[in-house]
Ligand SMILES: O=C(CO)[C@@H](O)[C@H](O)[C@H](O)[C@H](O)COP(=O)(O)O
């Protein structure tokens with residue numbers, strides 16, 4: 001029997017082979033995110049667990065750098081402020097950890113990238129509902145069948161797989177591509 005690594009690799013490669021079907025959604029999302037930044041808005045990111053790590057990773061590609069040496073862009077992970085997260089979860093509820101940050105930090109014209117492999121995390125759902133009501137563009141980076149977020153977000157990119165880890169691996173590829181598209185759309189860099 002194949003090793004665990006070879007089985008994971010096989011699953012990963014099979015998934016990669018069907019992701020080309022997502023090209024229209026990824027290209028359109030890159031344009032929408034670039035438009036938010038071009039108009040002076042910021043991009044916020046929220047998600048749980050491994051997706052929380054993706055949030056800070058992708059936000060840092062914007063404020064720091066991705067491929068090109070260019071001006072910093074407005075990316076903000078809502079997953080990294082441990083004081084805000086613990087205060088909101090402790091004093092209100094875990095469902096509110098992203099929502100209250102969106103309310104406090106978000107402005108009409110901003111964007112919120114909601115990352116969830118199930119598409120059903122309650123705190124992410126609530127943040128997207130709040131963001132939409134504030135006039136903030138919402139993009140879901142989702143998995144499985146997109147879950148409730150698939151129907152809720154303005155736009156969604158759904159990785160069609162049942163295993164959380166495989167979905168997360170695809171999310172990082174798509175997230176990196178979105179960063180590249182933002183740079184290209186904005187004509188930034190050398
Ligand atoms: O990274 C992993 C599994 O690979 C876990 O930490 C995973 O992110 C957590 O179970 C999350 O709470 C799952 O949330 P979601 O993707 O369904 O919104």
Ligand SMILES: [Zn+2]
Nearest residue numbers: 049050165168
């Ligand atoms: Zn993980």
